[in-house]
Amino acid sequence: MSAFQELVSRYHQKVYMVILGLLRNREDALDVAQETFFRAYRKIQSFQGGSSFYTWIYRIAVNLAIDAQRRQKRNPLDFRESMDGVLEAQNEVAKDPFSDVHDKELRENMIKAINDLTPEHKAVIVLRTIEGLSYKDIGEILGCSEGTVMSRLHYARKKLHDKLSAFL
Amino acid sequence: MSECESIQESIGRWLDGEMPASESESVRAHVARCTDCGEARRRLEKMQIALKSVLAAETTPIEFMPFWRAVERRISEKSAWYEDWLDRARGLFTAPRLAWAVPVAIGLLLVLFSTDGWRFGGSRGNFASVESIDAYGRSVALLRQNESKTTVIWLYQDQEGDNEAADDSAKTAPAF
Secondary structure: OOHHHHHHHHHHHHHHHHHHHHHOOHHHHHHHHHHHHHHHHHHHHHOOOOOOHHHHHHHHHHHHHHHHHHHOOOOHHHHHHHHHHHHHHOOOOOOOOOOOHHHHHHHHHHHHHHHHOOHHHHHHHHHHHOOOOOHHHHHHHHOOOHHHHHHHHHHHHHHHHHHHHHHO | OOHHHHHHHHHHHHHOOOOOHHHHHHHHHHHHHOHHHHHHHHHHHHHHHHHHHHHHHOOOOOOHHHHHHHHHHHHHOOOOHHHHHHHHHHHHOOHHHHHHHHHHHHHHHHHHHHHHHHHOOOOOOOEEEEEEOOOOOEEEEEEEEOOOOEEEEEEEEOOOOOHHHHHHHHHOOOOO
C-alpha cells in the first residue's frame, strides 16, 4: 500500500462525513470526497507541516463542498426524500431516535433549518457537531480567526434555535 | 446587557468547552441558580442532540477499495496542462485579495503624489490625475484643489464602448 493510499484509507470516512453534512446528498458527497483526495494528491507538495494533515485535507474538502453547495440547485423536497431514503437503507427508521410525533416534527424542521443556513454557517455547525473540532482547528480549516468561528457558531445556532423554538 | 443576556450569549461557548476555567466556573454557577439561563441551557442541549442525530443519521460507512479506485482513476487520468496554472491563478485572484487591491492601489497613488509634492517643494496649483487600475476599465481619478485643501478620490468603471471617450477625458485634466 502506498503512503498516499494509507492516508486516504485513514481519512476518507471522516472527510466524506463532513462533506455529506454540508451537501446533504450522498452521490454529490462521494464525488466531492474523491475530488478532495485527487486535489490533495496534486497539491501534496504545498502541504506545510505548520498545520496538521487533517486540517489541511478538511480545508480542501470544505472549500470544494462550499463551492459545490453554491452550485447545487436542489430543492428542500428532494433533500428530505434523500434523507428518508438513507434512513430506510440503513434500517434506521425502526430505531429512529425521533420516535414520537413531536420529535419527528423537530427532525423535519431541523432538516429545513439546516438547509437554510449559509454555507459558512453550515460549515462551522458540521465541523463542530460531527467532528467535535476545536474553534482553533475550525478556524484553520476555514481560514478565519477563532473569534469568527465563535461568532458564526453563535449566529448559526441562534438561527436554528429561532426556527425550532416551538419544538424545544 | 443584563447578566442573563450575557450568560445566554456565551452558553454555547461554555458547552463547547471553549471558555477559560474561571469564566466557565462563573457561568456554571449562574446557570445552576438561574431558572431562565438553566432553561436556555436545556434548550440548547436538546437542539444539539437533535442536530447531531440528524447529521449522523445519514452517514453510512463507505467501502474503501471502490473509493480508492475512483481516486486512483482521477489521478491516472492525465490532466490538461493548463489546469495547474488555472488552479494557481484562482488562488491569486480570490475575492479578499481583490478587495484589498483597490484600497492598496489608492494608498500607493496617494503616497506617490504626496512624495512628488515633497520632492518638488509642494505643489501650489490644482491637480488632477486619472489612473487605470486594471484591464477591465476600472480607474481611479484624484482631484485636488489646494485652495480649499480638498482631495476627491473618484473610483469608477468605464462602460463598454465608452472607453475611448474616457481615454480622451483622461488626457485632458478636468477644470476645477
